[in-house]
Amino acid sequence: MLFTIFNSLLAVLLTYSMGMLYYGFYRIGNARIHRRVGPPLWQNVIDNIKLFAKREAPGHGIMFHLGPVIMTAGTITSMLFVPFLKDSAWLQGFSSYGNLILLIYLMVVGPLGNALAVGVSGVPFGVMGVTRGLTRLIGLEVPFFLSVALLMSGSGTISISEIMMAQDSFSNWNMMAHPAAFIVSLFSFVGMMGASPFDVVGAPVEVYSGPQAEFGGKYLGFLAAQRVMFSMVKLILWVDLFLGGATNVFILMAKSFALFFFYFIVGAAFPRFKTEQAVDFMLKLPLIIGIGAVLVRFWSL
Amino acid sequence: MVSALAVFFLGTHKIIRELLSIVSLALLTGLLLMRIVSPVSDDFTWQYMPGFFTLSFSLSSFGLLFALIAAISGLLKSFASWGINSKGYHALFHLMMGGLMILLSAGDYISFFLGWEIMTWSSFMLFNNFSSADDPIEKSQDTGFLFITLSLISALLMLGVLFFLYNRTGSMNIADGVAWLHGVKGLPSWIPGLLLMSAFFLKSGLLPFHVWVPGTYREAPHTFTAFLSAALSKVGIYAFILFFLPFSLNEGSGQISYLIAWIGAITATVATFKAIEQNDMKGLLAYSSIGQMAYVFTAMAVGSSLAMGGALFQMVNHSLIKLLLFFIVAGIIERTGKTRFDQLGGLIYKMPFSFIGVLVGIIALAGMPPLSGFYGKWMIYTSLIEKGWLLVLTGIVLPSTAAFIYCYKLIYGIFLGHPTEVNPEEAKEISPRYRVPSGLLMASIVLLGLFPGLILKPVNVLLSDLGMETLALTSQGSLNAASGSVSGFMVMNVFGGVFAVILILLSLFGKKAPTRNLHRLDIAYAGELPTEQTPLHYGRGLGHEVKRVAIAGAIVKRSLTEKYMKIGNQLGGILEHVRGFYPGNGQVSLIMTMVGAAAVALLIGLKG
Structure with missing residues (x-):
C-alpha cells in the first residue's frame, strides 16, 4: 500500500514536470512560428508559482471552492488508473482495479465538478463555455469510443495493461495492427488535448467566454497545474494504447513527446472550428473511417 | 397471495x-x-x-x-x-x-x-x-x-x-x-x-x-x-x-435482437436531445427516463449474462435515481411554485440538501463513477464489446455523452447561476417528508457505487432461473467480466482519498492566500458592471446551442407527437364520413351489422 502511495506521488511529480517541460517547448515553438524568441522553457512553472503566491483569491462560496478540488482530484484519479510502464511494478497506480471504460468516464468527472463551480460563480459566459465543452465532448467521445472499442474487441480485453502487454513488437503496436482505429483516435486526441481546430473552449482569446473566466489566484493555480498533468495523462494513455507502451520513463517520454509534437504541429497549422462545426466534423470523417473499419473487421471474420 | x-x-x-x-x-x-x-x-x-x-x-x-x-x-x-x-x-x-x-x-x-x-x-x-x-x-x-x-x-x-x-x-x-x-x-x-x-x-x-x-x-x-x-x-x-427473453438466446433471432438493440440506441439518442431542449424540470426528467429505459432494452437484446445483469442493474439504478430526482423536484415545486429553469436559479446555499440530492442523482444518471450509475453502464458497454456490436455501442455512447448536458442543465437551472423569480431570501429547504425518502435513496445509490457486487446476488438468482450462466462474484466491491473487471470500492476510495488530500492542500494555501467571497454581481462580465436587471441566469438557454449540431438539430426540429396528431385528425375526418352510414336508428344498424357479419362469416366458411 505504501509503495502504491509513493508511486502515486511519483506519478503526480512526473506528469507535472513532464507537462511543464512540454508546454514550455510548446510556447517557444509557437513563438518561433510567429518569428518571436518566446519565453524561457520554465515560464509555465513561473506562471504557476505566481498564481499560488497571490495574496488572495476571489470566491463565491463553498461550492466555488470545491470545484477546482474536484477537477484536480478527477485528474489525479484518472492518472492513477493509467499504467505508465509495462513489465514494471513502478508507476502502475491503481490500474489493476480499473479498465479503459472506467478511465474514459473518470476523465469527465473533473470537468463536470468544475462546471458546478463555474455555475455557482454566476458568470453566464463561463456557463456558456461549459456548454460548449460538453457539446464538443459529444463529438470527441463518439469516434474515440469507436476506436478504443475496436481495440478492446480486437484484443479481447478491456484492461489497459493487457492491451499494452499484447503489443510486444513494433509490428504488433496497435497503430500498426489497427491503423484505422489509430487514425480515428488521433482526431479525438487532438480535440481532447484542446488543440486547434477543436480548441474553442479553452482558447486564449475565448477565455472570457470559457469555463475559467471567474477563477483567479490559487484556484487558477490548481486549474493550470492539473491542466498540464491531464494532458500528460492523455499522452500516456495513447502511448499505452497505440504506441506499444514503454518499459522505462525515458522511452515513455520519447514516445509521448512524439505524440505531443504531432499535437503541436496540428494546433499550429489549423484554424479554429466553432463548437458545432467541430462536432459535425467529428461525426463525419472520423466516424465514417471508424464505421468502415468495423465493417471491414466483420467482413473478414 | x-x-x-x-x-x-x-x-x-x-x-x-x-x-x-x-x-x-x-x-x-x-x-x-x-x-x-x-x-x-x-x-x-x-x-x-x-x-x-x-x-x-x-x-x-x-x-x-x-x-x-x-x-x-x-x-x-x-x-x-x-x-x-x-x-x-x-x-x-x-x-x-x-x-x-x-x-x-x-x-x-x-x-x-x-x-x-x-x-x-x-x-x-x-x-x-x-x-x-x-x-x-x-x-x-x-x-x-x-x-x-x-x-x-x-x-x-x-x-x-x-x-x-x-x-x-x-x-x-x-x-x-x-x-x-x-x-x-x-x-x-x-x-x-x-x-x-x-x-x-x-x-x-x-x-x-x-x-x-x-x-x-x-x-x-x-x-x-x-x-x-x-x-x-x-x-x-x-x-x-x-x-421474449429466450428469444435473444435463440440462435435464429439474431436480426431481431440487433434491431431491438438499435431501437434502444435510437430512442436514447432522440430522447436525450429532446431532454436538453426542455425548459421545465419534469419534462427534462421525463425524456431522460425514456432514454434510460432504452439502454435497458439495448442490453436485453445483447442477451449475454453480463448484459442481462447490466440491464437489471441499470433498471434498479434508474428506479432509485428517478425516485430521488422527482421527489426533490416535487419538493422544490411545492416550496417555490415554479417548474421552469428560467424561473429558478441561485438556490444552492438556501437548499443545500436538495442540491446534494440532485448532485448525487445526476452523477448517477450521467453514469459517472464513483456512483452506482456507472456500473450498470459498465456492464452494458462491456457486454456490447464482448458481443462485438461496436456500432450499437457507438450508438449508445452518443446519447450517454450528450446526457451530461441535460444533467448539468438540471442542476444549473435550479441551484446555480442567479436567482430569477424566486427570492432566495424567502426560499426554504424542501419539506422533511421529501427529505427522508431522498436521504434513503441517496444512501443506496452511494452504497451501490461502493459495493456494486451487492446487486449480483439477486441478479444471479434471476439469471439461473432463466437458465443463463451466473456472473462471477469475487467480492462485494467489484464487478467481473470475461474481458476485465472493475472495483467500485477502490474507485470510490481513491477518488475520495485524492479529493481529501487536495482539499487539505488548498486549505493550507487558504491560510496564506484567503478567499474573498464576492457579491454575486461582482463577476468578470466582459468589462461591464451587471446590475440586478441584467439577465444573468442562463437557465432557459442552456443547451440550446446543441441544436446547431446537425444531428441534434434534425432531431429537435421534428415532433412525432404532431405527426400522430395529424394522423389522428385525418382519421377523425375519415371516421366522420363513416358515421354517415349510421342510419340514426339502433335497430336498423344492428340488423345491418348482423347481415354484414353473416356475409363475412359466409365468406370465411366458403373459403374454409
Missing part, C-alpha cells in the same frame, strides 16, 4: 388515509421480502368458471424483483406525498398497485390482461383527475387523449396476439404461449412477436411510441410522476422478459 392482498387493499381503502396507506404498502413490501427469505411456493389458482378458465397466479423471481421495486417505490412515494392527496387518489393508487401485483404474478393471459388494464386505467385516472398542471382540464386533454389512445392500441395489440396464441396452443397459460413463440421459427412467430413487442415498447415509452411519456410525466401529480418513472415504466420490461 398477492392478489388476495390487493383485494384486501381495495376493501379497506375507504377508511384508510395516509397512515393506512403506508402501513399497507409496508406490509406488501414486507411480504415480498419474506418471499426472498423463505421461498415458499404459494402458487394460487382460482377456478373462475370450473372446467373452462383457470386463473393462476405465481410469483417468479423476476416478478418478485419488479414487485419489490414497485412496492418500495410506492412506499417511499406514499411517505413523500403525506397528507396532500384526497381519498379518491388513494383508492386509485391502491387499485393500480393491485393491478400491478396481479400483472406481475399472472400465470395466464386473462389475469395478465386484467392486471394490465386495471393498472393502465387507474393510472390514467390518477394523472388525469389529479393533474398537477395549472389548468387541469384544459391542459390534460391532449395528453390524456394520447395516453389513452396509445394504451388502447397497446391493449388491442396484446389482446389480439394473446387470442392468437390461445388459438394456436389451446392453453391459457403464458408459459405455453411463450414456448410456442420460441418453438416456431420464421414468420408465423415473428409477426405476433413483433406486435406483442410493440405493445410492451409502448408501455416503456420506446420509439416510436414514446409520445405519451413527456406530457403524462409533466402533468401527473409530482410524486406520482416519480412512481410512474420508477415503477410503471418497468412493466414493459417485465413483460418483455416474460415473453
Whole structure:
C-alpha cells in the first residue's frame, strides 16, 4: 500500500514536470512560428508559482471552492488508473482495479465538478463555455469510443495493461495492427488535448467566454497545474494504447513527446472550428473511417 | 397471495388515509421480502368458471424483483406525498398497485390482461383527475387523449396476439404461449412477436411510441410522476422478459435482437436531445427516463449474462435515481411554485440538501463513477464489446455523452447561476417528508457505487432461473467480466482519498492566500458592471446551442407527437364520413351489422 502511495506521488511529480517541460517547448515553438524568441522553457512553472503566491483569491462560496478540488482530484484519479510502464511494478497506480471504460468516464468527472463551480460563480459566459465543452465532448467521445472499442474487441480485453502487454513488437503496436482505429483516435486526441481546430473552449482569446473566466489566484493555480498533468495523462494513455507502451520513463517520454509534437504541429497549422462545426466534423470523417473499419473487421471474420 | 392482498387493499381503502396507506404498502413490501427469505411456493389458482378458465397466479423471481421495486417505490412515494392527496387518489393508487401485483404474478393471459388494464386505467385516472398542471382540464386533454389512445392500441395489440396464441396452443397459460413463440421459427412467430413487442415498447415509452411519456410525466401529480418513472415504466420490461427473453438466446433471432438493440440506441439518442431542449424540470426528467429505459432494452437484446445483469442493474439504478430526482423536484415545486429553469436559479446555499440530492442523482444518471450509475453502464458497454456490436455501442455512447448536458442543465437551472423569480431570501429547504425518502435513496445509490457486487446476488438468482450462466462474484466491491473487471470500492476510495488530500492542500494555501467571497454581481462580465436587471441566469438557454449540431438539430426540429396528431385528425375526418352510414336508428344498424357479419362469416366458411 505504501509503495502504491509513493508511486502515486511519483506519478503526480512526473506528469507535472513532464507537462511543464512540454508546454514550455510548446510556447517557444509557437513563438518561433510567429518569428518571436518566446519565453524561457520554465515560464509555465513561473506562471504557476505566481498564481499560488497571490495574496488572495476571489470566491463565491463553498461550492466555488470545491470545484477546482474536484477537477484536480478527477485528474489525479484518472492518472492513477493509467499504467505508465509495462513489465514494471513502478508507476502502475491503481490500474489493476480499473479498465479503459472506467478511465474514459473518470476523465469527465473533473470537468463536470468544475462546471458546478463555474455555475455557482454566476458568470453566464463561463456557463456558456461549459456548454460548449460538453457539446464538443459529444463529438470527441463518439469516434474515440469507436476506436478504443475496436481495440478492446480486437484484443479481447478491456484492461489497459493487457492491451499494452499484447503489443510486444513494433509490428504488433496497435497503430500498426489497427491503423484505422489509430487514425480515428488521433482526431479525438487532438480535440481532447484542446488543440486547434477543436480548441474553442479553452482558447486564449475565448477565455472570457470559457469555463475559467471567474477563477483567479490559487484556484487558477490548481486549474493550470492539473491542466498540464491531464494532458500528460492523455499522452500516456495513447502511448499505452497505440504506441506499444514503454518499459522505462525515458522511452515513455520519447514516445509521448512524439505524440505531443504531432499535437503541436496540428494546433499550429489549423484554424479554429466553432463548437458545432467541430462536432459535425467529428461525426463525419472520423466516424465514417471508424464505421468502415468495423465493417471491414466483420467482413473478414 | 398477492392478489388476495390487493383485494384486501381495495376493501379497506375507504377508511384508510395516509397512515393506512403506508402501513399497507409496508406490509406488501414486507411480504415480498419474506418471499426472498423463505421461498415458499404459494402458487394460487382460482377456478373462475370450473372446467373452462383457470386463473393462476405465481410469483417468479423476476416478478418478485419488479414487485419489490414497485412496492418500495410506492412506499417511499406514499411517505413523500403525506397528507396532500384526497381519498379518491388513494383508492386509485391502491387499485393500480393491485393491478400491478396481479400483472406481475399472472400465470395466464386473462389475469395478465386484467392486471394490465386495471393498472393502465387507474393510472390514467390518477394523472388525469389529479393533474398537477395549472389548468387541469384544459391542459390534460391532449395528453390524456394520447395516453389513452396509445394504451388502447397497446391493449388491442396484446389482446389480439394473446387470442392468437390461445388459438394456436389451446392453453391459457403464458408459459405455453411463450414456448410456442420460441418453438416456431420464421414468420408465423415473428409477426405476433413483433406486435406483442410493440405493445410492451409502448408501455416503456420506446420509439416510436414514446409520445405519451413527456406530457403524462409533466402533468401527473409530482410524486406520482416519480412512481410512474420508477415503477410503471418497468412493466414493459417485465413483460418483455416474460415473453421474449429466450428469444435473444435463440440462435435464429439474431436480426431481431440487433434491431431491438438499435431501437434502444435510437430512442436514447432522440430522447436525450429532446431532454436538453426542455425548459421545465419534469419534462427534462421525463425524456431522460425514456432514454434510460432504452439502454435497458439495448442490453436485453445483447442477451449475454453480463448484459442481462447490466440491464437489471441499470433498471434498479434508474428506479432509485428517478425516485430521488422527482421527489426533490416535487419538493422544490411545492416550496417555490415554479417548474421552469428560467424561473429558478441561485438556490444552492438556501437548499443545500436538495442540491446534494440532485448532485448525487445526476452523477448517477450521467453514469459517472464513483456512483452506482456507472456500473450498470459498465456492464452494458462491456457486454456490447464482448458481443462485438461496436456500432450499437457507438450508438449508445452518443446519447450517454450528450446526457451530461441535460444533467448539468438540471442542476444549473435550479441551484446555480442567479436567482430569477424566486427570492432566495424567502426560499426554504424542501419539506422533511421529501427529505427522508431522498436521504434513503441517496444512501443506496452511494452504497451501490461502493459495493456494486451487492446487486449480483439477486441478479444471479434471476439469471439461473432463466437458465443463463451466473456472473462471477469475487467480492462485494467489484464487478467481473470475461474481458476485465472493475472495483467500485477502490474507485470510490481513491477518488475520495485524492479529493481529501487536495482539499487539505488548498486549505493550507487558504491560510496564506484567503478567499474573498464576492457579491454575486461582482463577476468578470466582459468589462461591464451587471446590475440586478441584467439577465444573468442562463437557465432557459442552456443547451440550446446543441441544436446547431446537425444531428441534434434534425432531431429537435421534428415532433412525432404532431405527426400522430395529424394522423389522428385525418382519421377523425375519415371516421366522420363513416358515421354517415349510421342510419340514426339502433335497430336498423344492428340488423345491418348482423347481415354484414353473416356475409363475412359466409365468406370465411366458403373459403374454409
